[in-house]
Amino acid sequence: MDTSLVMYIAAGGLLLIGSAGIVMSSHLVRIIFGIALLEAGANLLLLLASFREGATAPIIVDGHVPAIMADPVPQALVLTAIVIGVGILALALSLAIRVQRAYGTLDMREIRDRMAQEIADTASIDRPISSHAPLPVDVTSVPSPSEGKG
Amino acid sequence: MRRFTSALFLLGLGVLIAAIYQKMGFHASGSNVGQAINAVAADQLGAANFVTSVVLGYRGLDTLMELTILFTAATVVALVLGRRKPSAKRDPDAGFVLQAGADLFFPLLLIVGLYIILHGHLTPGGGFQGGVILAAAFFVPVLARPGTSIDHGWARLVEGLAGASFIFIGLLAMLEGKSFLTPPPGQGELGALFSAGTLPLLYIAVGLKVGAELAGLLAHLSETEAAE
Amino acid sequence: MNNLLLLIALPLITAFLLPILDRVSTMLARLAGPVVLFITSAIGFWLWMQLGGQTVAIQLGGFLPPLGITFYVDQLSLLFAVAINVGTLLLWPDDGEDRLRRSILSLILAASGSGLALSGDLFNIYVFYELVAVVSYGLVASKSIPGAYAATIRYLIISAFGAVLVLTGIALVYQATGTLNLAQLAQLAPDKLNNLQGLAAFVLMLIGFGVKAELFPVNTWVPEVYATAPTRVSGLLAGVVSKLALIVIVRLLVLVFHQPEAQTVMLVLGILGVVTGELAAWRARDFNRMLAYSSIGQLGIMFIAFAIPGQAGVFAGLAVALHHLIVKPALFLLAERWGGSLEKLAGAARTSPLGAALFIVLALSLIGVPPFPGFWAKLLVLVHLGEQAQSLYYLGGLVILAGAALEANYLFRVASSFYYPDNKQELPPAHRRRDITIASVLTAGLVASVFVLSPLAERLDGIATQASDVPRYIQTVNPAALPEAQP
Numbered sequence: 001m002d003t004s005l006v007m008y009i010a011a012g013g014l015l016l017i018g019s020a021g022i023v024m025s026s027h028l029v030r031i032i033f034g035i036a037l038l039e040a041g042a043n044l045l046l047l048l049a050s051f052r053e054g055a056t057a058p059i060i061v062d063g064h065v066p067a068i069m070a071d072p073v074p075q076a077l078v079l080t081a082i083v084i085g086v087g088i089l090a091l092a093l094s095l096a097i098r099v100q101r102a103y104g105t106l107d108m109r110e111i112r113d114r115m116a117q118e119i120a121d122t123a124s125i126d127r128p129i130s131s132h133a134p135l136p137v138d139v140t141s142v143p144s145p146s147e148g149k150g
Numbered sequence: 151m152r153r154f155t156s157a158l159f160l161l162g163l164g165v166l167i168a169a170i171y172q173k174m175g176f177h178a179s180g181s182n183v184g185q186a187i188n189a190v191a192a193d194q195l196g197a198a199n200f201v202t203s204v205v206l207g208y209r210g211l212d213t214l215m216e217l218t219i220l221f222t223a224a225t226v227v228a229l230v231l232g233r234r235k236p237s238a239k240r241d242p243d244a245g246f247v248l249q250a251g252a253d254l255f256f257p258l259l260l261i262v263g264l265y266i267i268l269h270g271h272l273t274p275g276g277g278f279q280g281g282v283i284l285a286a287a288f289f290v291p292v293l294a295r296p297g298t299s300i301d302h303g304w305a306r307l308v309e310g311l312a313g314a315s316f317i318f319i320g321l322l323a324m325l326e327g328k329s330f331l332t333p334p335p336g337q338g339e340l341g342a343l344f345s346a347g348t349l350p351l352l353y354i355a356v357g358l359k360v361g362a363e364l365a366g367l368l369a370h371l372s373e374t375e376a377a378e
Numbered sequence: 379m380n381n382l383l384l385l386i387a388l389p390l391i392t393a394f395l396l397p398i399l400d401r402v403s404t405m406l407a408r409l410a411g412p413v414v415l416f417i418t419s420a421i422g423f424w425l426w427m428q429l430g431g432q433t434v435a436i437q438l439g440g441f442l443p444p445l446g447i448t449f450y451v452d453q454l455s456l457l458f459a460v461a462i463n464v465g466t467l468l469l470w471p472d473d474g475e476d477r478l479r480r481s482i483l484s485l486i487l488a489a490s491g492s493g494l495a496l497s498g499d500l501f502n503i504y505v506f507y508e509l510v511a512v513v514s515y516g517l518v519a520s521k522s523i524p525g526a527y528a529a530t531i532r533y534l535i536i537s538a539f540g541a542v543l544v545l546t547g548i549a550l551v552y553q554a555t556g557t558l559n560l561a562q563l564a565q566l567a568p569d570k571l572n573n574l575q576g577l578a579a580f581v582l583m584l585i586g587f588g589v590k591a592e593l594f595p596v597n598t599w600v601p602e603v604y605a606t607a608p609t610r611v612s613g614l615l616a617g618v619v620s621k622l623a624l625i626v627i628v629r630l631l632v633l634v635f636h637q638p639e640a641q642t643v644m645l646v647l648g649i650l651g652v653v654t655g656e657l658a659a660w661r662a663r664d665f666n667r668m669l670a671y672s673s674i675g676q677l678g679i680m681f682i683a684f685a686i687p688g689q690a691g692v693f694a695g696l697a698v699a700l701h702h703l704i705v706k707p708a709l710f711l712l713a714e715r716w717g718g719s720l721e722k723l724a725g726a727a728r729t730s731p732l733g734a735a736l737f738i739v740l741a742l743s744l745i746g747v748p749p750f751p752g753f754w755a756k757l758l759v760l761v762h763l764g765e766q767a768q769s770l771y772y773l774g775g776l777v778i779l780a781g782a783a784l785e786a787n788y789l790f791r792v793a794s795s796f797y798y799p800d801n802k803q804e805l806p807p808a809h810r811r812r813d814i815t816i817a818s819v820l821t822a823g824l825v826a827s828v829f830v831l832s833p834l835a836e837r838l839d840g841i842a843t844q845a846s847d848v849p850r851y852i853q854t855v856n857p858a859a860l861p862e863a864q865p
Contacts, residue, residue, distance in 0.1 A: 076212075090224075091534065123663075183556060187445055324381075329438055
């Protein structure tokens with residue numbers, strides 16, 4: 001009971017630290033680390049569901065079937081989840097490389113601003129100071145048609 | 151403002167987790183699928199390692215999809231990183247210790263990796279774990295001598311064929327009118343190397359695919375030239 | 379029915395072998411993708427006709443549930459499996475750089491989308507969902523402009539966070555019930571999930587799956603991604619993939635999480651989605667952005683609809699969802715050449731009169747003007763909202779009406795600018811033949827449905843009734859009872 005309590009706290013802690021990394025940091029690599037920690041925490045939480053008091057691994061050794069076996073299903077699930085996590089981390093890192101090469105920075109705030117600027121440029125509209133500022137929708141600058149809108 | 155909302159969000163998350171922990175019993179629920187599987191896995195699949203029978207038998211489709219995720223990730227990394235400019239500077243070779251160590255480790259890692267793959271249905275381990283060790287076996291020499299790199303052509307070939315053979319084995323069952331990925335009858339002696347029907351074959355396919363994929367992925371990442 | 383697995387196996391094996399095939403013959407590799415998707419769409423459609431009113435459960439590997447993975451085939455899941463295959467086929471990537479890789483990704487998208495629609499196992503759904511996510515990262519980043527990479531990494535961060543939330547939710551569910559099979563969860567839910575743990579699991583999974591379904595507040599990625607991704611990809615994501623994620627949430631809501639609090643959460647988030655989406659669309663000055671925010675608003679309406687308890691909610695939500703499934707990809711096809719500032723679109727009717735006409739028809743249906751299907755869908759939602767006792771549902775109705783008013787304003791602003799007789803400005807380019815053809819086909823289908831509205835509505839009612847029939851789901855899958863707890 002005590003060991004599993006510590007593990008649960010560890011899983012919850014990892015989830016919190018990972019979330020803190022993503023939410024509060026503005027450096028891309030730190031955010032990616034946060035994702036890695038989050039996944040570790042979630043995997044740990046899932047794995048804890050296979051715990052049984054006094055159990056051994058669910059493997060038959062030398063024809064001897066253990067009396068109490070741990071639950072194999074969460075172990076298989078976590079195996080899958082870890083591999084998925086690895087794939088996503090590799091992807092994230094490759095994107096970070098390209099972003100750094102394109103913008104010369106890994107600061108998320110700057111990246112967001114530059115990206116918004118680029119989108120606005122491609123659409124060739126004047127970008128407001130902040131993407132949250134109200135846009136003055138200027139319909140009067142375009143001549144209105146002779147008949148009213150149906 | 152952003153810091154404040156972030157801190158508030160994290161506080162809420164912490165409270166939520168604490169509330170859930172308080173309500174959850176700290177023991178796993180008694181009756182569950184794992185228990186049911188433990189009771190019948192040996193008869194139904196003939197593999198001594200019940201986790202393997204879950205991974206390749208009961209949840210074989212999950213494993214296939216997981217392989218696909220790795221394949222897709224490798225494809226996207228190749229798409230995103232593009233080709234290396236031939237004029238780019240290469241990193242210098244590592245020192246003597248790493249080079250000698252890499253040369254010594256290569257055969258050892260190969261053997262350990264293959265052993266873990268082939269015995270996946272008998273002992274803890276299996277295709278994924280063994281595949282990662284195989285990938286390391288091929289990647290450590292690249293770390294030691296950045297000038298040489300693995301042959302991406304071969305890697306993609308092994309990857310594609312291994313993945314296709316996994317699906318092919320699964321489709322074979324459909325020819326007899328059974329569902330996708332049904333294991334064939336006749337499983338041999340429990341605990342022997344040649345047992346558990348197609349499970350070792352599936353794990354070999356998994357191991358080769360994962361090994362080729364990860365090696366290619368890591369090589370691709372390391373080949374990316376540094377920003378000017 | 380076992381042949382249904384071909385919808386997953388065939389595109390996947392083609393995707394794995396495509397690089398090798400490409401070395402042998404480029405022509406063959408170019409054709410392989412669309413041909414395979416055509417075959418899978420045909421198989422799916424044929425099986426849909428064969429299914430009739432039945433429901434079938436396919437046991438993967440022959441293992442009886444709950445030990446193995448079950449695929450649940452009813453009209454709803456098969457409909458969406460066919461939709462993703464047809465959608466990917468229609469919106470197949472153009473020839474261009476990295477054609478091979480984008481073809482591989484599209485094939486895997488079709489396979490994983492089909493699996494996501496059909497799967498009846500909670501973790502299997504998660505794995506398919508992650509596969510769809512990884513494929514979408516690749517497709518979104520395929521236009522190699524820096525903005526695309528930035529948008530993709532931001533999308534990835536939110537999506538990975540959502541994935542972790544789903545995984546945590548699955549851990550909670552397995553802890554409480556000991557099973558992952560949806561049918562068995564439906565059986566055990568009243569005892570084991572009707573508590574804080576169950577509600578927490580639902581909220582976690584709602585927000586996790588909601589990333590793809592453009593749920594508030596995890597939809598900040600939407601405008602950026604739709605602005606920087608190839609328009610075909612945006613159409614596919616906004617049109618089909620978002621509905622797949624939504625259907626997963628609906629299945630969970632209908633089968634497993636019956637608490638009224640669950641529906642309240644969905645209702646609130648849906649209302650917020652409509653409000654933020656429509657307001658932002660109204661202020662948008664860029665065609666792609668306008669479509670993206672309008673998408674958020676429409677999905678908000680769907681969340682509100684599905685939050686209505688009972689078969690009525692599923693019926694109303696499905697009506698809006700299927701309508702949007704046709705309208706949005708068509709609009710994004712028009713955005714292929716019209717993407718960019720809205721001011722640049724003045725006079726577009728001159729270079730592309732068909733395009734302008736299509737836009738007007740689609741806009742009318744989206745706003746909800748009779749006799750178009752959009753009107754009936756929204757009416758259905760409003761009527762059922764009015765029947766509810768809780769006042770929050772009335773707020774939902776008001777919000778939908780206000781949203782429709784805003785939609786009318788900004789969509790007609792754009793439409794009327796097409797006909798401005800301004801000779802000085804540079805006119806926007808005409809559409810490509812292929813885009814305008816597919817858009818015309820979709821719009822024609824929309825208009826044609828007006829004439830068969832009654833049988834269509836009946837069919838939809840049948841689909842919704844079948845989808846919300848929980849005892850039938852349990853009976854079809856028929857999971858064996860779990861053994862007694864070990865001391």
